[in-house]
Amino acid sequence: MTMKRLFGTSILALxxxxxxxxxxxxxxxxxxxxxxxxxxxxHQLYCPVCENTPLDxxxxxxxxxxxxxxxxxxxxxxxxxxxxxxxVQQYGVRVLAEPPQSGLNWLIYILPPLIILAGAFILFRALxxxxxxxxxxxxxxxxxxxxxxxxxxxxxxxxKKRK
Amino acid sequence: xxxxxxxxxRRAVPLWAQIIIWVxxxxxxxxxxIELNHSQQGQVARGDRIGNFTMPLFSGFELNxxxxxxxxxxxxxxxxxxxxxxxxxxxxxxxxxxEQAWQFYQGDGRVVFVGADYVDTEPEARAYLAKFGIxxxxxxxxxxxxxxxxxxKGVPETYFIDRQxxxxxxxxxxxxxxxxIKSIIDPLLK
Numbered sequence: 001m002t003m004k005r006l007f008g009t010s011i012l013a014l015x016x017x018x019x020x021x022x023x024x025x026x027x028x029x030x031x032x033x034x035x036x037x038x039x040x041x042x043h044q045l046y047c048p049v050c051e052n053t054p055l056d057x058x059x060x061x062x063x064x065x066x067x068x069x070x071x072x073x074x075x076x077x078x079x080x081x082x083x084x085x086x087x088v089q090q091y092g093v094r095v096l097a098e099p100p101q102s103g104l105n106w107l108i109y110i111l112p113p114l115i116i117l118a119g120a121f122i123l124f125r126a127l128x129x130x131x132x133x134x135x136x137x138x139x140x141x142x143x144x145x146x147x148x149x150x151x152x153x154x155x156x157x158x159x160k161k162r163k
Numbered sequence: 164x165x166x167x168x169x170x171x172x173r174r175a176v177p178l179w180a181q182i183i184i185w186v187x188x189x190x191x192x193x194x195x196x197i198e199l200n201h202s203q204q205g206q207v208a209r210g211d212r213i214g215n216f217t218m219p220l221f222s223g224f225e226l227n228x229x230x231x232x233x234x235x236x237x238x239x240x241x242x243x244x245x246x247x248x249x250x251x252x253x254x255x256x257x258x259x260x261x262e263q264a265w266q267f268y269q270g271d272g273r274v275v276f277v278g279a280d281y282v283d284t285e286p287e288a289r290a291y292l293a294k295f296g297i298x299x300x301x302x303x304x305x306x307x308x309x310x311x312x313x314x315x316k317g318v319p320e321t322y323f324i325d326r327q328x329x330x331x332x333x334x335x336x337x338x339x340x341x342x343x344i345k346s347i348i349d350p351l352l353k
Contacts, residue, residue: 049282061250069284092306
């Protein structure tokens, strides 16, 4: 009986310890995000006020506020995607360094390689066209010189006959 | 004399490929033209009809109990739209004058003030509003949609829309005094 009670008490104590340990762990704040963590996300964003300057290196007050906000959000446990989504929702899709691959944005990803391929194809065709007449004319030149040689040979032969 | 004729006949590009290439090029040119046209339009000008827009308002800065500002709801009133940001130093210069002007017109009921917080963060925006004791309706310019509608170039900028929904005045830069604001609104109320 005593053993049973002791066993029961031990189990309860263990469960209580596990519960409170869990509570303490859950209450522990996320460590303060480092500058590198903040800048990793900031590098993927552009503030509309300072065009062409990534957020991580932008010196303006507006950008400093944005970086502080990213730090706060990271400290609250937000993921990178959640933070980027928040900025898109607040300031529009143009804040993203890389536009999302949807809608007309696909053109940004598809057009450059297509244009490069088309350019390479056109260049290839042009080079073939440029080189073909040259070789053809070289062939003609060779034939002409051969024909000329034949003519010279015949001329010499005729001259020999007359001597 | 003998000779060979070089074979210069070229294979023609298929018709479908030509159509695709030309349509693509045309589409690209149209897109560039639209974008260029948009970027060169400049700000909205006096006499332009302002299209309807909606904007969420910060809690505590609602207008007539509404958490969203809808321009169409205020047809028949003079509407002042002020673009500002907490990081904008010239905005601080005009903030007390704007609030003073709002206090002057608030009871009249024929004038509506609304602040559009441009590219800002809410904690800083709220601190700014508290610092200058702003009480008129204010909200974030979500997705910079409203500022794009007015094609603003920076902050502060303030637009005055008459009772017919026509833009009558655009102030680029901060106001110097309350009287300056009144001198714009008063003629619109006559």
